[in-house]
Amino acid sequence: MQVTSSIREPLITGGKTVHDVSEDISRQVEGKPTQLWWIAMGVSLTLFAFGFYCLCTLLWEGVGVWGLNKTVGWAWDITNFVWWVGIGHAGTLISAILLLFRQKWRMSINRAAEAMTIFAVICAATFPFAHMGRLWLGFYWVFPLPNTWGSLWANFNSPLLWDVFAISTYFSVSLVFWYMGLIPDFAVIRDRAVRQGHQLRANIYNFLSFGWDGAAKTWSRYESVALILAGLSTPLVLSVHTIVSMDFATSVVPGWHATIFPPYFVAGAIFSGFAMVLTLLLITRKVFKLEDYITIYHVELMNIIIIVTGSIVGIAYITEFFIAWYGQVPAEQYAFYNRMQGPYWWAYWSMMTCNVISPQLFWFKKIRTNLVATFVLSIIVNIGMWFERFVIIVTSIHRDYVPSSWSMFHPTLYDAGEYIFTFGLFFTAFLLFAKFFPVINMAEVKSIIKSSSEQKH
Amino acid sequence: MESNKNFVVGIFEDEDVLLHAVEHTREKGLKIHEVYSPFPVHGLDEALGYKRSRLPIAAFLFGMTGTSLALLMQFWMLGYDWPMIIGGKNHASLPPFIPVTFEMTVLLAAFGMVGTFFIASDMKPYKWPRQFDLRSTDDKHVVAVDLAANKMSKEEISALLKSQGASEVNEKNF
Numbered sequence: 332m333q334v335t336s337s338i339r340e341p342l343i344t345g346g347k348t349v350h351d352v353s354e355d356i357s358r359q360v361e362g363k364p365t366q367l368w369w370i371a372m373g374v375s376l377t378l379f380a381f382g383f384y385c386l387c388t389l390l391w392e393g394v395g396v397w398g399l400n401k402t403v404g405w406a407w408d409i410t411n412f413v414w415w416v417g418i419g420h421a422g423t424l425i426s427a428i429l430l431l432f433r434q435k436w437r438m439s440i441n442r443a444a445e446a447m448t449i450f451a452v453i454c455a456a457t458f459p460f461a462h463m464g465r466l467w468l469g470f471y472w473v474f475p476l477p478n479t480w481g482s483l484w485a486n487f488n489s490p491l492l493w494d495v496f497a498i499s500t501y502f503s504v505s506l507v508f509w510y511m512g513l514i515p516d517f518a519v520i521r522d523r524a525v526r527q528g529h530q531l532r533a534n535i536y537n538f539l540s541f542g543w544d545g546a547a548k549t550w551s552r553y554e555s556v557a558l559i560l561a562g563l564s565t566p567l568v569l570s571v572h573t574i575v576s577m578d579f580a581t582s583v584v585p586g587w588h589a590t591i592f593p594p595y596f597v598a599g600a601i602f603s604g605f606a607m608v609l610t611l612l613l614i615t616r617k618v619f620k621l622e623d624y625i626t627i628y629h630v631e632l633m634n635i636i637i638i639v640t641g642s643i644v645g646i647a648y649i650t651e652f653f654i655a656w657y658g659q660v661p662a663e664q665y666a667f668y669n670r671m672q673g674p675y676w677w678a679y680w681s682m683m684t685c686n687v688i689s690p691q692l693f694w695f696k697k698i699r700t701n702l703v704a705t706f707v708l709s710i711i712v713n714i715g716m717w718f719e720r721f722v723i724i725v726t727s728i729h730r731d732y733v734p735s736s737w738s739m740f741h742p743t744l745y746d747a748g749e750y751i752f753t754f755g756l757f758f759t760a761f762l763l764f765a766k767f768f769p770v771i772n773m774a775e776v777k778s779i780i781k782s783s784s785e786q787k788h
Numbered sequence: 789m790e791s792n793k794n795f796v797v798g799i800f801e802d803e804d805v806l807l808h809a810v811e812h813t814r815e816k817g818l819k820i821h822e823v824y825s826p827f828p829v830h831g832l833d834e835a836l837g838y839k840r841s842r843l844p845i846a847a848f849l850f851g852m853t854g855t856s857l858a859l860l861m862q863f864w865m866l867g868y869d870w871p872m873i874i875g876g877k878n879h880a881s882l883p884p885f886i887p888v889t890f891e892m893t894v895l896l897a898a899f900g901m902v903g904t905f906f907i908a909s910d911m912k913p914y915k916w917p918r919q920f921d922l923r924s925t926d927d928k929h930v931v932a933v934d935l936a937a938n939k940m941s942k943e944e945i946s947a948l949l950k951s952q953g954a955s956e957v958n959e960k961n962f
Contacts (some may be wrong), residue, residue: 349826349927475865484865488874493887500891504898511902515925519826522922537916541906544917545924547823549909551833555841556905560898563847567894574887777927778827781803 341785342436345623349777356769356776357520359619361527364766367618375758382752385745386461394464396745402738403729407746408458410720414603415455415753416498416575417596417716420568421604422448423505426512427564430557435783436632438775439624443615444608445509446768450760451607452502454753459494461749490577497574501567508560511553515774518543572600579723586666586727589654595647599716602640602686605633606712611761613706615770624771627700634699637712641690644719648687666727674739675726678718685715795821795960796942797920798931798949803829806929809952810835818948821934824924843901843908850900851893858892859885920960932960 347355364372389396399406422445429437463469470476473495475485485492517540524533543549576596579587609630616625655667670679689711693699698708730737764770800806807829810820814837823832866872867880877884906912924930931954933945940948946957 353826353926475861484870486872486874487862487866487888488877488884490887493891496888496891500895504894507898507902515827519925522919522925526922538913541911541913542915542917543911543925544919545824545826547825547829547832547836548838549911550825550828551838552841552843552905552909554828555843556901559844559847559901563851563894563898566890570887570890577887774827778829 340626340628342439342626342628342779342783343624343776344626344785346785347623347780349780352773352777352780353519353523355621355624356516356771356773357523359765360520360767360769361523361532365618368762368766372759372762375755375762377755378751379755379759382748382750382755385748386457386752389461389745389749390464390466394462396743397749398740398742398746400738400740402731402736403725403740405724405728406740407721407742407750408462410717410724411750411753412455412458413575413596413720413724414713414717415451415458417572417600417603417720418607418713419448419451419455419501419505419604420572420597420600421608422446423501423508423564423568424601424604425608426508427561427568430561431565435779436629438779439621439626439629439771440608440612440633441775442509442512442768442772443612443765443770444604445505445512446761446764447608447611448505448604449502449509450757450764452498452505453760454757456498456502457753457756458749490574490581493574494578497571501571504560504564504567508564511556511560512772512775513768514540514543515545515553516769516772518545519773520769569597572596579727584727584731585660585662586670586723588663589651591647591650591654595644595651598640598643598647599686599719602637602644602690603713603716605636605640606709606716609633609637609705609709610713613702613709615765619765619770621771624776627702630702630705631696631699634693634705637690637709638693638699641686641712645687648683662732665730669730670722670726673726673730675722675729678722679726682715682718682722685711686719689715793962794935794942795920795962796933796935796945796949797958797960798933798954799921799923799956799958800929800931800953801927801955802953803929805953806931807831807835809949809954810931812952813948816948818933818940818945819937821932821937824920824930824932826925826927826929829929843905846904847897847901850904851897853900854893854896855889857896858889862888918962921958 397406397408399408422441425437425444426441429441460466460469463472473485473492475487517536521533521536521540524530524536573593573596576592580589580592582588612625613630616622652667655663658664669675689708692704692708698704725740729739798809800809803825806823806825810823810832814820814835820836823829823836825832862885863880871879873879920932921928921930931949933949935942935945938945942959949957
């Protein structure tokens with residue numbers, strides 16, 4: 332007795348039964364990794380190893396190996412940091428905000444998106460730590476720990492310190508949220524392993540599942556935990572990029588000192604986060620044959636979020652310009668004139684093309700339901716979002732108040748190496764996740780099979 | 789784990805059939821030990837007569853603890869233990885302390901609530917749950933009835949569960 336809504340498109344296609352969900356999603360955990368997986372892992376580990384060498388050189392030699400100079404003290408490092416944190420916004424947004432709005436289409440994509448969030452935040456965190464140079468002392472500088480200079484505490488008035496708290500809380504709470512979702516699915520794999528006679532696998536997944544039993548009482552508690560975690564994560568996810576934007580907005584640097592930054596950064600974060608979710612999921616659905624779970628309809632809905640947030644970002648760019656002109660502060664006006672027409676004009680116009688113009692193509696249904704177009708545009712959006720952070724950071728500071736110290740930023744191998752390091756880390760972690768953990772939330776998808784699955788013929 | 793307990797185990801395929809079955813059998817005086825499902829069935833906790841979880845209260849209390857600790861920490865460190873004037877501002881004023889206070893509130897509320905959930909549900913790694921039917925994490929809903937807690941005989945319970953739509957009825961002893 333399957334019921335299909337006549338006004339909504341089915342979320343799960345192919346006439347799947349509840350048992351099919353367990354089969355389809357557990358298959359890749361139980362089987363041997365494919366050749367493609369090994370190749371991808373080899374590439375990721377190579378990137379990781381090269382990046383790790385660059386990171387070690389940086390720690391040994393000092394931050395001087397980067398291309399930073401006295402004028403441009405923040406460049407690729409902070410650009411990459413903000414870029415990764417932004418990407419890390421989609422996962423918790425999907426699982427928390429869409430849960431509160433009762434959007435059932437989140438169920439097929441939330442697991443992978445949350446995993447992406449966690450790995451992206453880890454990648455982001457490596458940049459401020461590397462930037463400190465003396466990593467081992469960093470903990471005394473950013474956490475309120477008593478130290479050898481007497482109890483000289485961290486400065487709680489500084490947005491950089493708020494950032495430490497925001498990102499470490501965001502990471503921890505997202506990890507808990509993700510893990511809570513995994514617990515019932517680990518139990519599925521455990522019980523399948525018992526039936527298949529794999530005792531070792533059963534023990535490992537039972538350990539991971541904390542001995543989940545699936546009792547009605549446990550589910551009832553579990554549901555209230557999920558709801559409250561969603562309620563807590565919703566303001567949390569909005570606070571994180573708000574605080575990241577305050578790293579800039581609370582300064583008095585022209586181009587940074589803007590009250591529009593918090594909402595503008597949050598919209599940009601969701602924009603880039605969804606783009607990265609699409610990049611990853613389009614590959615994942617193909618490789619693991621999950622076309623019935625992550626349908627064109629899911630892709631279309633994510634593309635609609637990209638149009639909305641991309642348009643907010645576009646309006647924010649225009650507002651910044653308008654206010655710079657209308658505010659009549661010469662330094663502020665020059666900062667924006669310099670962005671458009673200065674030596675970094677190419678970065679500015681790349682940002683405008685990728686972030687403002689390209690997502691508007693999704694107004695066409697043909698484009699937003701086309702997988703190749705979506706894949707290409709999702710990568711273009713993330714290139715654009717990288718340029719956005721580069722434009723904000725470098726063009727605002729490379730020509731400061733004293734023209735004799737005007738300068739350009741010339742990246743070195745180590746600037747690139749750190750970025751490559753995070754790519755290696757990110758894809759290695761994601762591949763491990765995709766192999767050993769169920770990539771789709773089975774329990775949630777099973778709960779909508781009856782209401783939102785395609786009718787069996 | 790208690791020993792020598794005999795259970796009648798009814799297997800249900802469909803969550804709506806299960807929900808009606810639980811309501812009807814409980815009206816007929818059957819005491820259900822527990823129901824095990826592969827996914828949350830809405831309304832099942834009410835049908836079984838479970839009270840609403842008090843975990844939200846735990847979350848609130850942990851959150852308030854986080855708020856208080858964060859405010860105390862910041863005011864004590866910057867206002868009392870080592871007051872510093874940074875940028876000509878007050879050493880201790882509330883507005884710049886709000887972000888850290890908010891984050892600590894969320895952190896403690898989330899971790900405290902999840903920890904309470906694990907303790908309340910007696911969940912820990914290395915612990916194997918009592919499993920009535922391994923298919924309960926796949927696609928079957930499993931109703932476990934403790935024989936000792938019921939006046940009805942094994943056969944009566946079996947027949948009752950079958951009449952309410954159970955696809956099979958088994959026995960399980962622990």
